[in-house]
Amino acid sequence: MAKILIVYYERTGSTEAMARAIAAGVKDGGGEPVVKRVEDTSIEDLKAADGVVFGSPTYYGLPAPRMLALFEESVRCHGDLAGKVGGAFAASANVGGGNETTVMALIQAMLVHGFVVPGSPAGDHFGPVSVGAPDRRVQSQCGEYGKRIAALAAKLHG
Amino acid sequence: MAKILIVYYERTGSTEAMARAIAAGVKDGGGEPVVKRVEDTSIEDLKAADGVVFGSPTYYGLPAPRMLALFEESVRCHGDLAGKVGGAFAASANVGGGNETTVMALIQAMLVHGFVVPGSPAGDHFGPVSVGAPDRRVQSQCGEYGKRIAALAAKLHG
Amino acid sequence: MAKILIVYYERTGSTEAMARAIAAGVKDGGGEPVVKRVEDTSIEDLKAADGVVFGSPTYYGLPAPRMLALFEESVRCHGDLAGKVGGAFAASANVGGGNETTVMALIQAMLVHGFVVPGSPAGDHFGPVSVGAPDRRVQSQCGEYGKRIAALAAKLHG
Amino acid sequence: MAKILIVYYERTGSTEAMARAIAAGVKDGGGEPVVKRVEDTSIEDLKAADGVVFGSPTYYGLPAPRMLALFEESVRCHGDLAGKVGGAFAASANVGGGNETTVMALIQAMLVHGFVVPGSPAGDHFGPVSVGAPDRRVQSQCGEYGKRIAALAAKLHG
Numbered sequence: 075m076a077k078i079l080i081v082y083y084e085r086t087g088s089t090e091a092m093a094r095a096i097a098a099g100v101k102d103g104g105g106e107p108v109v110k111r112v113e114d115t116s117i118e119d120l121k122a123a124d125g126v127v128f129g130s131p132t133y134y135g136l137p138a139p140r141m142l143a144l145f146e147e148s149v150r151c152h153g154d155l156a157g158k159v160g161g162a163f164a165a166s167a168n169v170g171g172g173n174e175t176t177v178m179a180l181i182q183a184m185l186v187h188g189f190v191v192p193g194s195p196a197g198d199h200f201g202p203v204s205v206g207a208p209d210r211r212v213q214s215q216c217g218e219y220g221k222r223i224a225a226l227a228a229k230l231h232g
Numbered sequence: 233m234a235k236i237l238i239v240y241y242e243r244t245g246s247t248e249a250m251a252r253a254i255a256a257g258v259k260d261g262g263g264e265p266v267v268k269r270v271e272d273t274s275i276e277d278l279k280a281a282d283g284v285v286f287g288s289p290t291y292y293g294l295p296a297p298r299m300l301a302l303f304e305e306s307v308r309c310h311g312d313l314a315g316k317v318g319g320a321f322a323a324s325a326n327v328g329g330g331n332e333t334t335v336m337a338l339i340q341a342m343l344v345h346g347f348v349v350p351g352s353p354a355g356d357h358f359g360p361v362s363v364g365a366p367d368r369r370v371q372s373q374c375g376e377y378g379k380r381i382a383a384l385a386a387k388l389h390g
Numbered sequence: 391m392a393k394i395l396i397v398y399y400e401r402t403g404s405t406e407a408m409a410r411a412i413a414a415g416v417k418d419g420g421g422e423p424v425v426k427r428v429e430d431t432s433i434e435d436l437k438a439a440d441g442v443v444f445g446s447p448t449y450y451g452l453p454a455p456r457m458l459a460l461f462e463e464s465v466r467c468h469g470d471l472a473g474k475v476g477g478a479f480a481a482s483a484n485v486g487g488g489n490e491t492t493v494m495a496l497i498q499a500m501l502v503h504g505f506v507v508p509g510s511p512a513g514d515h516f517g518p519v520s521v522g523a524p525d526r527r528v529q530s531q532c533g534e535y536g537k538r539i540a541a542l543a544a545k546l547h548g
Numbered sequence: 549m550a551k552i553l554i555v556y557y558e559r560t561g562s563t564e565a566m567a568r569a570i571a572a573g574v575k576d577g578g579g580e581p582v583v584k585r586v587e588d589t590s591i592e593d594l595k596a597a598d599g600v601v602f603g604s605p606t607y608y609g610l611p612a613p614r615m616l617a618l619f620e621e622s623v624r625c626h627g628d629l630a631g632k633v634g635g636a637f638a639a640s641a642n643v644g645g646g647n648e649t650t651v652m653a654l655i656q657a658m659l660v661h662g663f664v665v666p667g668s669p670a671g672d673h674f675g676p677v678s679v680g681a682p683d684r685r686v687q688s689q690c691g692e693y694g695k696r697i698a699a700l701a702a703k704l705h706g
Contacts, residue, residue, distance in 0.1 A: 134657035169356070170358065174333050190508045197326065205327065293501070293502045294458060294495055295458075304455055314667075339655075353627045451674075485679065489644065513642065514643070516609075518644070
C-alpha cells in the first residue's frame with residue numbers, strides 16, 4: 075500500500091480542506107494518506123513516504139515561505155527523494171491570483187529533488203486549485219488527484 | 233497620445249471580446265488603441281506601437297502556436313521593440329486550465345524583446361484572464377488593464 | 391522493452407545532437423529509442439510510445455512554434471497520452487537565454503496531457519539544456535536523462 | 549535622481565558580488581544605488597525606492613525562503629509599490645540549475661505588487677544570472693542591467 079504524505083501550509087482553512095479531500099482520494103485509490111501541517115513535517119516524514127503532495131496558499135504568486143523553508147531544509151536528504159511521486163495544490167483569493175504559478179513553483183522544486191510528477195488530462199491540469207474556499211468542484215478535483223497520485227505511487231513503489 | 237496595439241488569436245470569441253474591452257480601457261486612459269488579429273499583424277505594426285498587448289486562448293498551458301509564430305517572425309526587428317510597454321491576456325476553458333501559465337509565457341517572450349511589463353496589485357496580477365466567455369468581472373479587469381497600459385506608455389513615450 | 395520517442399525541432403544542429411545522445415542513453419537503459427523530427431511525427435507516433443521526450447531550440451524563451459503546433463494537433467488524442475512518461479530538453483544561444491523556461495513550457499504542455507514527468511536531483515534538474523553546441527557535459531546529461539526516462543517507462547509500462 | 553534599492557540574500561558571495569556590480573551600473577546610469585541584505589531591509593526601504601532589484605541564490609529552483617518572507621511581510625504596503633521599477637537576478641551552482649526559474653519567480657512576485665519590469669533584448673533576458681561565482685560576463689551583464697533599471701526609473705519617477 076503506497077504511503078502518501080500530504081503537507082500543507084494553512085492560513086484560512088482552504089488548503090487544509092483541500093488536503094483532507096486529497097487524503098480521501100488517496101484512500102479511495104487504495105493508498106495510505108498521512109496529512110501534516112508543514113510545521114509538523116520532518117525530513118524523516120518525507121523520506122518515509124512513497125509520494126508527497128505539497129499544498130500552499132498563494133503568496134505573491136508563489137508558495138508560502140514556510141513551505142519553501144521545508145524544501146531548503148530538505149537539502150539534507152537531497153537525492154533520497156528521487157523517484158518518489160510528487161504533487162501540488164494551491165489556494166488563492168482570486169482568479170488570476172497566482173494559483174497556477176504557485177503549483178508550478180512547487181512542481182519546479184519537486185523536479186529538482188527528482189520527484190516524478192503526474193499531470194491531469196481533465197480538470198486542474200497541474201494540480202488542484204481553489205479560488206476562495208474549496209467548493210464542490212474543487213473537492214472533486216482533489217479527490218480525483220488523490221486517486222491518481224496513489225495509483226502512480228502503487229505502480230512505482232507497490 | 234500613446235498608440236497601443238492589441239494583438240489576439242481567436243478561436244471561440246473570448247479573446248476577441250477581451251481585446252475590445254482592453255481597447256476601450258486604452259481609450260479611457262487617453263491612449264489610441266489598434267486591435268488586430270495575429271494573422272493581420274505585421275512587424276511594422278509592432279514597431280509602430282508604443283505598447284503591445286498580446287492575447288491568446290490557452291493551448292496546452294501555453295499561447296497558440298500562431299501567436300508564437302509572430303514572435304518567431306519578430307526576430308527580424310529584434311532590439312527595435314525594447315522599451316515599449318508590453319502586456320498579455322488569456323482565455324481558457326477551465327479554472328486551473330493554464331490561463332496564468334499562458335500569460336506568463338507571453339510575458340517571458342516580451343521580456344526577451346526588452347518590453348517593459350507592468351503587473352497589477354489588484355485583480356488579475358499578471359494580465360487579464362477569462363475562464364470561458366468573458367463575464368462582467370473580466371470585462372472590468374480588461375478595462376482597468378487597458379488604462380494602466382495606456383498610462384504607462386504615455387509616461388514612457390508620450 | 392519501453393519504447394521512447396524523442397521528438398525534436400532543429401535549426402542549428404544542437405537539438406539533433408542532444409536527441410541522439412538521449413537516444414543512446416535510452417538504449418543503455420534498456421529502452422528502445424525512436425528519434426524523429428517534429429515535422430515527421432504523427433499523432434500515431436505519440437500514441438505508440440511508452441514515453442516521449444520533446445526538444446526544441448529556445449525561441450523568445452519558449453519552444454519553437456512548430457513544436458507547439460504538434461501539441462495543438464495532439465488535442466485529437468487528448469486523454470490517450472495520460473500516464474506516458476514525458477521529458478524535455480532545450481538549446482539556447484546564451485546562458486540566461488531561456489533554456490529553463492523552454493523546458494518548463496514543454497513540461498507544462500505535457501502535464502496538460504497527463505504525462506508523468508521525472509526531475510533529476512543531479513545536473514540539469516528539469517531536463518538537459520545546452521548553451522550553444524552540446525559539449526561533453528551536455529552529452530553526459532543527455533545520456534543520463536535517456537537512461538532515467540527509459541527506466542521509469544519500463545517500471546510504468548514494461 | 550532615481551533611487552534604486554538592491555536587496556539580496558547571500559550564501560556564498562555570488563549574489564553580493566552581483567548586487568555590487570548592479571549598483572555600479574545604476575551609478576553609471578545616473579541613479580542612486582542602495583545595497584542591502586534582505587535581513588536589513590524594511591518595508592520603509594521598499595517604499596522609499598523608485599526601483600527595487602531582488603537577488604537570490606537558487607534554492608530548489610526558486611528564491612530563498614528568506615527573500616520570499618520579505619514579500620510576505622510586504623503585504624502591509626500592498627498597493628504602495630505599484631508603478632515602481634522592478635528587477636531580479638540569481639545565482640546557481642550549475643547550468644540548468646534553476647537560475648531562470650528563480651528570476652521568473654521573483655518577477656512573478658513583483659508583478660503581483662504592480663512593479664514595472666523591463667526585459668533585455670541582449671544577454672540575460674529576464675535578469676542577470678550567474679553559474680557559480682560571477683565572472684567577467686556576469687559582471688558586465690549586471691552593469692548593463694543596473695544602467696537599464698536606473699534609466700527606466702528616471703523616466704518614470706525622475
